[in-house]
Amino acid sequence: MEIHEIKQQLTIAQVLDHYGLQANQNNMLSCPFHNDKTPSLQIYPQTNTFCCFSSNCKAGTGDVIEFIRLMEKGTKREAILKAKSLLGHVETKATQPEELSRVAILARYLDGCxxxxxxxxxxxxxxxxxxxxxxxxxxxxxxxxxxxxxxxNFKESAAAIGLISKTQDGRYLNRFKNCLVFTLQNAQGHAVGIYGRSLDQGHYYLPGPHQGLYPEYPNANTQKIILTEAIIDAATLQQHTIITHQYTVLACYGTNGFTQEHEQAIRELKQLEEVILFFDGDEAGKEGTKKVAAKLQEIRKDITISSVATPEGEDVNSLAQAHEKEIFTHLIEKRTVIFSTEKREVPSTQANSYKLEIFPHRFLYRTATANYHIKGDLQNNFETLRVSLDIEHPTNGRKSRSKVDLYEDKQVEKLARDASDKLGLRADLVQLDLEALTNLLEQHREKQSTSKEEGKPQSIQVPSHLEVKCKEFLTKPSLIKRLNDLVGQAGVVGEETNRIFLFGIASSYKMPETLHALIQGSSGSGKTHLLAKVSNFIPKEGKKAFTRVTEGSLYNYGMYDLSHQLICIEDLDGMKEEAQLAFRELQSKGVIISSTSSKDENGNVNAYERIVYGPIASMACTTKGEIYEDNMSRCFLIAVDESHEQTIKIIQYQNKKSAGQIDEKREQQITEFLQNCIRILKPYPVINPYADKVQLPEEAHKIRRLNALYQAFVKQITILHQYQRKQDAQGRLISEKEDLQIAAEIMFESIVLKVDELDGSLRQFYERLKTYVKTKGNGHHQSYEFNQREIRHALHLSKSQLQRYLNDLIQLEYIRQAGGFANRGFSYKVLYWDNIQTLRAKVKRHLQGQLDQLELISA
Known part of the structure; x- marks a missing residue:
């Protein structure tokens, strides 16, 4: 069964049911991957995916296989096998009735432990x-x-296998009382034995011969095993990936505890190359090493047997307590070979003698036999290792060129023979070189993959002392005013309404309903600077900022790379239509799906889907807001302040900063504090009991979507106040009248822009133009004519900027050409003397009247 078939057939609901988990009616539940007091794990039944929004959790977003992997705390392969078993595709070997009974008893017992x-x-x-x-x-x-x-019945069954014992007076005694319990497993992965380490003294096993191995049976592909003297030593090594990445760990049951089950397991490992004995550094440990080494050499003459020189009086666990984990790699690398074979020693020497030379887009591996050139970079598909390989004779420079999958033994053997025949080399030595090269390339690719993973922004947990400060801040009255003040103190000059509006929109990135802003302004008005400043308040793990977006780039992200991210587009005007379409779909639908094609390993061209899930929050800048008709109905329209007063504020701030009068360290501290405040906000669902009591002006552009935007922003204001708001029985936050009032005040300018047919920057220019004309007209402003040079000088505008404004106003019939010639310049006259203040007052009365009515109703 393929992975995509598992994802199609296995639903997230089945997985939750298997683990005894159940989501509420909002598809939320308490996250099982961290200590979650309130539900923060969102389930998406339509896509069979999940996402934990808590900053204290590293689970993130994933599908059914990832959910199983996290629950089982295992590898992806183990999760896939588990998923198959849930679909009924795993056939287990028949087990004897008495063994089933033992397995069932121990399973329940260990679950309780x-x-x-x-x-x-x-x-x-x-x-x-x-x-x-x-x-x-x-x-x-x-x-x-x-x-x-x-x-x-269960007590009697437990007594029968020795878990407990029954006294003469009918009482039951716990054999493993006050013990740390370790599980011993059989070849099928079932618990068949127990090791108990007493917290006081001593250790215990179940009565009778030992059954099972710790920590588990070795994988069939195991090449190197570390055999420890005791279970607690094996457990110590097992938790260090620096060990388990290279070796399989297996425990003996003491110096005399190498059992027939150990023997049989090691006999069956076809690819086993070496067993490393890591026993205690005392006399008993040294004697046990000799005894077990002799037994291993008897049953496997084809493997290397070596031992680690444990310091005198120490064991694996005591070393872990006194040293860093690197002590183990140091001791293992210095191990002594007890038994070996000539066949094994030659490649070992060669592998350790030569290094892989890494260059941009190529690799070189030099040995005494030949030089091996790899052209191009390694693929990220860990199931294959396909390379373009040149094998070069070390003296005459002749080459044998081929493409080969180094994970295919038959291909490697054939390549070694063919290259040797052509170049006159020894085929066995070439094959040994290729095996060593494969190991080095594996290590390089693994290192690259790890460094990329480490480079990804991870969910950051807010330290407890900082979390207390953030919660204290979020619980005090006048939260929005205090947030706005902090935003200003962090370096956002002026723009008092716009900055808190954008802060609220940006902070919605991890909420159930995300918001979007389109920032309008003329060239050089500071819109990109405003976007960058506000986006700084969003945690780095929750945002992506783009200067340019190519046509198909959004489709090429990983399935969940953009999920619950704030996307910042510095120049929406520079985006091609294809990129804008993908961006709009992420805003509206929360998912983009593209159909594409690729060749399979047989060269056949197949079609498949690429899916990138949202939802996203977004902020984008434009100088041409009026042309983005589709975007305007999805976004809050925000016009930057281009007034003379705002210009003076910015210049004063710039001068103070240059003079060293601005405390930049303080600004950074505030920025980090606001980031932590956002991190501790949780994505609660919200209900607004007053939603039908406030109606927006009917003159507004696309009133349906504007109303949806207003209601969504009210919910976001409630979420920002989540530490001050009540919840209903279903865990939903309840909006208060204050939230509607705050949302209306912050959104007022955006609502006016939706009512006004002029966009933000054009309206600001037109108001300045009318003021200038009235001043120069001396009571005859309606007949006053002006030319472009006059307005450019008076309002300090560039030629292209003024030309665009005048063309737009002429098309809307707000001004007209009054005379002039193309070679001498035209004169213009204001045709339509509208009153924006009257319009603003009308909208204000419309909203405030309804909000005041809410107070009367509640009173």
């Missing part, structure tokens, strides 16, 4: 002191009493 670990503070302290991560290792803890919830 793991829950007991969460409540056992003493056990957690003990595990921490021993350097054990109990959650990663899935350790359990059992107290001194037998659980009261066990019925009689």
């Amino acid at each position: 793991r829950k007991g670990m969460g409540n056992g503070e003493r056990a957690r302290v003990y595990a921490t002191e021993r350097g054990l991560d109990w959650q990663t290792l899935k350790l359990g803890f059992t107290g001194d009493k037998v659980p009261e919830v066990w019925n009689k």
Whole structure:
């Protein structure tokens, strides 16, 4: 079964049901991946995906397979196998009835132990002191009493396998009381044995011969095993990826605890190359090393057997407590070979003698046998290692060129033979070189992948002392005013209404309903600067800023790379129509889907879908807002302040900054504080009980969408006040009348722009023009004529900027040409003397009257 078939057939609801989880009617539930007091995990049944919005959680966004991987705390491969089993595609081997009984009993017992670990503070302290991560290792803890919830039948079954014992007076005693519990598994991954490490002293196993291996049976592809003396030593190594990435860890049950089950497991490993014995540094450990090494050499003569020189009186766990994890890699690298084979020693020497030389878009590997040139970069598909390879003779320079998948043994063997025949080299040495080269390329690709992952912005957890300060700030009255003041103190000069409006829109990026802003202004008006300043208040892990967006680039992001991100477009005018279409679809539908084609491994061209999920919040800048008809109905329209007073404020700020009078460190501290405030906001659903009590002006452009924008902004104001608002029985925040009042005041200019047929920058120019004409007209302004040069000088505008304004006003019949000639210049006259202040007052009365009525109704 392919991965895409699993995703098509297995629903997120089935996965939740399997783990006993249930979402509420808003498809929200408490996140199982972190300590979640209020639901922060959003489920999307339509796409079978999830997203945790908590800043304290690293789960992020994913599909059904990722959900299973996080729940099982395993690898993606293990999650895929688990998903197949949920669909009924896994066939398990028949198990004897008595073994099934043992497995079932231990499964229930261990489930209770793991829950007991969460409540056992003493056990957690003990595990921490021993350097054990109990959650990663899935350790359990059992107290001194037998659980009261066990019925009689289960107690008798547990006693039969030795979990508990029955006294003569009928009481049951816990064999593993006050023990840290480790699970021993059989080849099918079922628990068949237990190791209990007492918090006081001693250790315990189930009665009878040991069953199962710890931590689990080795994978069939295992090449190197580290065999430890004790289970707690194996657990210590198991939690370090620096070890598990290269080796499989397996525990013995003491110096005499190398069992037949160990023997059989090692016999069956066809690709095994080496067993490394890492026993204690005492006499018993040294004797045990010799004894087990001899037994291994007897059963596997084809492998290398080596031992680690553990410092005197130390063991693996004591080393972990006293040293950094690098001590293990150091000791393992210095290991001593006890038994080996000639066949194995030659490649080992060669592999350690030569290094991979890395250049831009090519690699070079030199050995005594030949020089190996890799052309191009390595593919990110970890299932193959296809390369263009040139094998060069080291003396005469002749080359054998080919394309090969280094993960295909048959291809590698054939390549070694063909190249050797052509170049006159030894085929066995060429093949050994190719095997060593494959390992080096694997390591390089893994390192590249890790560095890319580390470069991605991760969800940042707010430190507890800073979280307290943020919550204290968010719970005080007049929140929006105080937020606006901080935004100003952080370096956003003037624009008192616009800046808090944009802050509210930007902060919606991780909320159920995201918002969008289109910032209008003439060239050089500071719109891009305003966008950049406001976007700085959004945590870096929640935003992406673009100077330019090519036509198909948005379709090429990963499935969830843009989900709940703030997208900032510095120049919307520079976007091609194809890119604008994708951007609009992300704004409206929250998803873009493209159909494309590619060749499969057989050269056949197949069609497939590329899906990029939102939703996104967005802010974009434009000098031509009126031409984006589709965008304007999706976005809040915001006009930057181009007044003379705003210009003076900006110049004063710039001068103070140059003079060193602005505390830039303080501005940065405020910015980081606001980022943390946004991080601790949670994406609650919101209900507005007053939604039908306030109607927007009917003259507004596309009133349906404007009303939806207003209601969405009211909800965002409520979310910003979430630490001050009540919740209903379903966990939804309830909007208050204050939220509607605040939203109306902040949105007022945007609503006026929707009513006015002139866009923001054009309206500001027209008002300045009318004021100038009235002043120069001396009571005869209606007949006053003016030319372009006069207005350019008076209003300090560029020629192109003024020309655009005049052309727009002529087309709208607000002014007309009054005379002149093309070679000498034209004169103009104002034709339509509208009164924007009257319009603003009308809209203000319309809204305020309804808001005042809310107060009367509640009174």
